[in-house]
Amino acid sequence: MLARDPDTPPADALLVLRVARATPDTDEKAEEELCRRFAPRVRLYGLRHLGDEAAAADLMQQVMLMVLERLRAGALRDPECLASFVFGICTTVVRDQRRGHARRERLLKTYGEALTPLEAAQPDLDHSRLVRCLESLPERERTVVLLTFYDDMPAKVLARELDLTPANIRVIRHRGLEHLRACVMGEAR
Secondary structure (H helix, E strand, O other): OOOOOOOOOOHHHHHHHHHHHOOOOOOOOHHHHHHHHHHHHHHHHHHHHHOOHHHHHHHHHHHHHHHHHHHHOOOOOOHHHHHHHHHHHHHHHHHHHHHHHHHHHHHHHHHHHHOOOHHHHOOOOOHHHHHHHHHHOOHHHHHHHHHHHOOOOOHHHHHHHHOOOHHHHHHHHHHHHHHHHHHHHOOOO
């Protein structure tokens, strides 16, 4: 085994520094290298702990995004502990998924019989009427409603995109949905 020069940081530490300092002009390959090194290992971790190929692939994407975001923000105190950092995030995400699944199961067991089947709860919807009603909304309400439900954007992200406050987004969305409901139900507005 080769001895490491004490003045040269190990490969993981250099990679962390490259990701933290990366800009499109300086080091566009750092994040790619990080994913190349760790994504297959995270996927295997997911297979072992989740037992499902699709769940392991989802875990891999979620964890790698979280790792990149946190490294860009400088959240890793000791760059030499990159592997521990990555797998610590894996453990947390898997634990959270299991808790969420267990909670859903408990809720279904407790309240499942009281739930109305989705087919019975949904009235027949005239899609052309819905389109006409969406088009009749004021532009700002239509934009907020579509980005919220079509692009699945939370109020915080949408507020940043539209240069508004999250509270303002929620008010606009509420008004837009009220107008849309009234239009679809045939009520005067």
